[in-house]
Amino acid sequence: MAPITSRRTFLALAAVGAASAACGRATATGGSGGGETKKIRYQGWAGQVTLPELAEDLGYFGEVKLEWVGNTISGPQDIQSAATGQTDFGGAFNGAVVKLIAAGAPVKAVISYYGVDEATFSGYYVLADSPVRSARDLQGKKIGMNTLGAHSEAMLDIYLQRNGLSPAEIGKVEPIVIPPVNGEQTLRQKQIEVAVLGGVLRDKALAAGGxxxxxxxxxxxxxxxxxxxxxxxxxxxxxxxxxxIFVTGVARAIEWSRTTPREEVIARSTAIIQRRGRNEDTSTLKYWRSTGVAETAGRINDEEFKLWIDWLVSHGDIRAGQVRPGDLYTNEFNTYGG
Known part of the structure; x- marks a missing residue:
């Protein structure tokens, strides 16, 4: 993801929310003017197969087709594009979704698409001989992560709070932006004390040892x-x-990924990337382990948003009571198993 500070992210999302609420655009042609659209515009990720792309390839969308308009640089940017009508859907960390809706954007979360489990997670790594052994040891230390004001910084805050650090002590911990591909190298060169690593970058770093x-x-x-x-x-x-059709198709793709042998999921994703001809590297696909989605078919519940609402309130990004979890999402369009 592109470097985005917490304040800059919030202000950008606030501006998008105000603009989209004022102009009321952000939709594909369809509805009362002559039937529903059968085309859904979206942004992809270089070298990755998103769940909607997988769902389409599996035939779960029927006559509904995806139209790729380019690749995104971050989750917040992706949902901003949806809110302003440049695309028809976008996906991001739930905290960013809360910010966008709190800022006035007329959007609704409809299905979970990534998460954390035993196989898919982000770790906070130090050098083997580092003196950092506990939360308190992080005071005065630099923690490298892909973007501020999002998932990684929230996890760091939760870790520090749960280990009894006061707000003043937490303020002495310094999260900084490091491009994910540079995290391991920056850690080994001792320019930072902690690197947040996930996926292939985590696996490669662990294989190298130290x-x-x-x-x-x-x-x-x-x-x-x-x-x-x-x-x-x-x-x-x-x-x-x-x-x-879209939401239920994504739900089916989540469950297909959950129940299909890992090697088959990887082979399918590799074939999708090769067929679309965008000159992408497929080597990292072999490290895929799971979507991490916790609930069956990606259905959303209040707790998945309450955690981030509380965190954003504690940071002063939104006001207490400004948004409620139930106002942020709907499972109405997810008919998997129904």
């Missing part, structure tokens, strides 16, 4: 869904059947 985990998001919270796809309220109203 580092050890301090904690992980799975250690803190166990299995949980961490991010959701959003659609605008207008798109949902004008295109209820298309929305249902």
């Amino acid at each position: 580092i050890r985990p301090l904690f992980s998001d799975f250690d803190l919270l166990g299995r949980f869904s961490a991010g959701t796809f959003v659609l605008t309220n207008r798109f949902l109203k004008q295109n209820p059947n298309t929305s249902r």
Whole structure:
């Protein structure tokens, strides 16, 4: 993800929320003007196969087709694009979704698409001989992560709070932005004391040796869904059947990934990338382990948003009572198993 500070992220999301609320755009053509749209515009991720792309390839969307408009640089950017009508859906960390809706954007979370479990998690790693052994040892230390004001910083705050650090003591811990591909190198060169590593970057670093985990998001919270796809309220109203096909198709893809042998999931994803011809590297796909989505079919519950609402309130990013979990999402369009 591109470096984004907490304040800059919040202000950008606030601006998007105000703009989208004022102009009321952010939808594909459809609804009362002549039937529902059968085309859904979206942004992808280089070298990755998203769940909607997998769902389409598996035939779960029927006549509904995805239209790729380019690749995104971050979750917050992806949902901003959906809110302003550049795309029809976007996905991000749930805290970013809370910020966007709190800022006035007329969007709704409709399905979880990534999360944390035993196989898919982010760890906070130190050098094997580091003196850092506890939360209190992090005071005065630099923690490298991909972006501020999002998942990694929230996990760090929760870890520090649970270990009894006061707000003043937490203020002495310094999270800084380090591009994920540079995290391991920056840690080994001792420019930072802790690196947040996940996925292939974590596995490669561990294979090289010389580092050890301090904690992980799975250690803190166990299995949980961490991010959701959003659609605008207008798109949902004008295109209820298309929305249902999309959300339920993604739900089916989640369960297909959960129940299909890992090697087959990787082979399918590799074939999808090779066919679309975007000159992408597929080597990292072999490290795929799971979506991390906790609930069956990606259904959303209040707790998945309450955690981040509380965190954002504690940081002063939103006011207490400004948003309620139940106002942020709907499972209405997820008919998996129904």
